[in-house]
Amino acid sequence: MAEVVEQAQHAAAMAASRVQETAAQAVALVHNHGPQPVRRAIERVQGLSWKQWAIIVPLIGMAATALTVVVLLAAPPVLIVGGGLFLFFLPVILLTAPLWIPVAVVFLIFTGISLAAAVAVLYLFKYHRGSLPAGGEGLSRAQEVFQDAVQRSRDFLSQKAQDLTGQSYSAAAA
16 A cells, blocks of 8 residues: 555656646746747746735735626626617617618728728838838848958958059959
């Protein structure tokens, strides 16, 4: 019996260590590759002390309890009154449906096209004038470093050519 208990404890310890390793890998993955706001939020949560957690957790519980009470108290009257109004106006809604269904369809089509156009204009603006895409800063910096290296090489070679021949070579002519 003692062996079974010992084996169960060992298996539980192994499972707990695997879970802990997996959680550490997930946190490391988010830290290394996650978006900046998520990384900041994780760092803030990890930086909380037990005293802060002792304040936060009951507050979240109280807020959830209060929200549940509000929903339970507010939902039945809203459902009853709203359902009654819907049943009261249902004949008018059904009789006027041939009028408002085409209007609603045209409205939805117009708003969809307008939204698509706004997104396209925003994309084009960002493409031509806006900020660089993700990783663009690094690419821009690499381009600057490359251009700087090319310019220094031209200057160096121009200076060496001038030293060897005694003639002045312009970097712009090369």
